Amino acid sequence: MRCSESWAARVADIGLVLLLSALGTYLWRGLGVLLSGRIAVNGEFFTWVTCVTYAMIAGLVMRIVVMPSGLLATSLTWHRLLACALGLAAYYAFRRNLLLAVTVGAGSLIVLNYLR
Amino acid sequence: MQSAAFRTGVRESFGVPGGVLAATYIGFGALAFSGGIPVWVVIASTITIWALPGQLVMVDMWQIGAPTIAILLAVTLTNARFLPMTVTVMPVIRDRGHPEWIYYVAAQCVAMSSWIICMRRGPELPARERVAYLGGLAAGFIAIGVVAAVVGYYIAESIPPVMQIGMVFLAPVYFIIFLIVEVRTRLVAIALACGGIAGPLLYLLTPQWSVLLAGFIGGTLAYALQRKLGRTRG
Numbered sequence: 001m002r003c004s005e006s007w008a009a010r011v012a013d014i015g016l017v018l019l020l021s022a023l024g025t026y027l028w029r030g031l032g033v034l035l036s037g038r039i040a041v042n043g044e045f046f047t048w049v050t051c052v053t054y055a056m057i058a059g060l061v062m063r064i065v066v067m068p069s070g071l072l073a074t075s076l077t078w079h080r081l082l083a084c085a086l087g088l089a090a091y092y093a094f095r096r097n098l099l100l101a102v103t104v105g106a107g108s109l110i111v112l113n114y115l116r
Numbered sequence: 117m118q119s120a121a122f123r124t125g126v127r128e129s130f131g132v133p134g135g136v137l138a139a140t141y142i143g144f145g146a147l148a149f150s151g152g153i154p155v156w157v158v159i160a161s162t163i164t165i166w167a168l169p170g171q172l173v174m175v176d177m178w179q180i181g182a183p184t185i186a187i188l189l190a191v192t193l194t195n196a197r198f199l200p201m202t203v204t205v206m207p208v209i210r211d212r213g214h215p216e217w218i219y220y221v222a223a224q225c226v227a228m229s230s231w232i233i234c235m236r237r238g239p240e241l242p243a244r245e246r247v248a249y250l251g252g253l254a255a256g257f258i259a260i261g262v263v264a265a266v267v268g269y270y271i272a273e274s275i276p277p278v279m280q281i282g283m284v285f286l287a288p289v290y291f292i293i294f295l296i297v298e299v300r301t302r303l304v305a306i307a308l309a310c311g312g313i314a315g316p317l318l319y320l321l322t323p324q325w326s327v328l329l330a331g332f333i334g335g336t337l338a339y340a341l342q343r344k345l346g347r348t349r350g
Contacts (some may be wrong), residue, residue: 020162024191024192025167025195027165031199032198041203047342048335052331056327056332058308058312059327061172061292062312069151084289098136098293101293102270102286106143106286116251
């Protein structure tokens, strides 16, 4: 944790992280304009990029569900997994409504955790 | 004419996709609050990064004290999808009547929500108006995202932990469901499985580098597996 640092140091630190993250993100968007019409996007490199992107997001959210930090860590792992399953079930049960599915998922974690 | 197209874009952002976006950004705001992130970072990241997975990666890694270079690499790599997305949306929105710099501004509007809609709706509009339409769409979505994130942040601050836990869970549960139901190809399925297993395992080894490594190792493994499977099949 970075709690021990001073307020100003924290602001400077996250400000730098934010600036670099924003630039790193814009890099791809700007390059996309520059390279449009000149590169094929269905090549091997982009296939690999797709894999890395999906794997990274899946890795992060699975870790948050299985080994959370902070407040989520006070709930039970099987409750979080069950809540995900209920959300998924709601998605298919109610005409593929993602908004409803997410609400059911988050709502059932509140209920499961409360009933404990 | 241009401003009419912009307004059409703004109007169309307030639909079902806008609702889902609001729910996820409410969750992001709550998650950021519980992670001790200042509210200005929540607002600024929504405008400047404008990509929820990248924002989640940034907030999560910063919270556990990951090195700046690891955060930069992980966020940059998760957002690499914007290159092919921008490349494919450009022929849709490009028109000779506009100066080139317009497209470098429009590129910031490229995110999953606006990209999907623009790819579908764009060809139905006159070529000249499409950039303005995309701009309006993104402006609406970004406004929804910023407002929702701030609302989520302050709601999380004011409700008891019993309720807060559900709000913090909104963004993760959204991605779990979205990723599972959006699997269209075997490649994506393998990549999700590899990353989903690698993420928690690598977290045990090296929390600070786990997100970056899970993407890199899990993704490369998935890519190699797909090639191998493709070969045995074909």
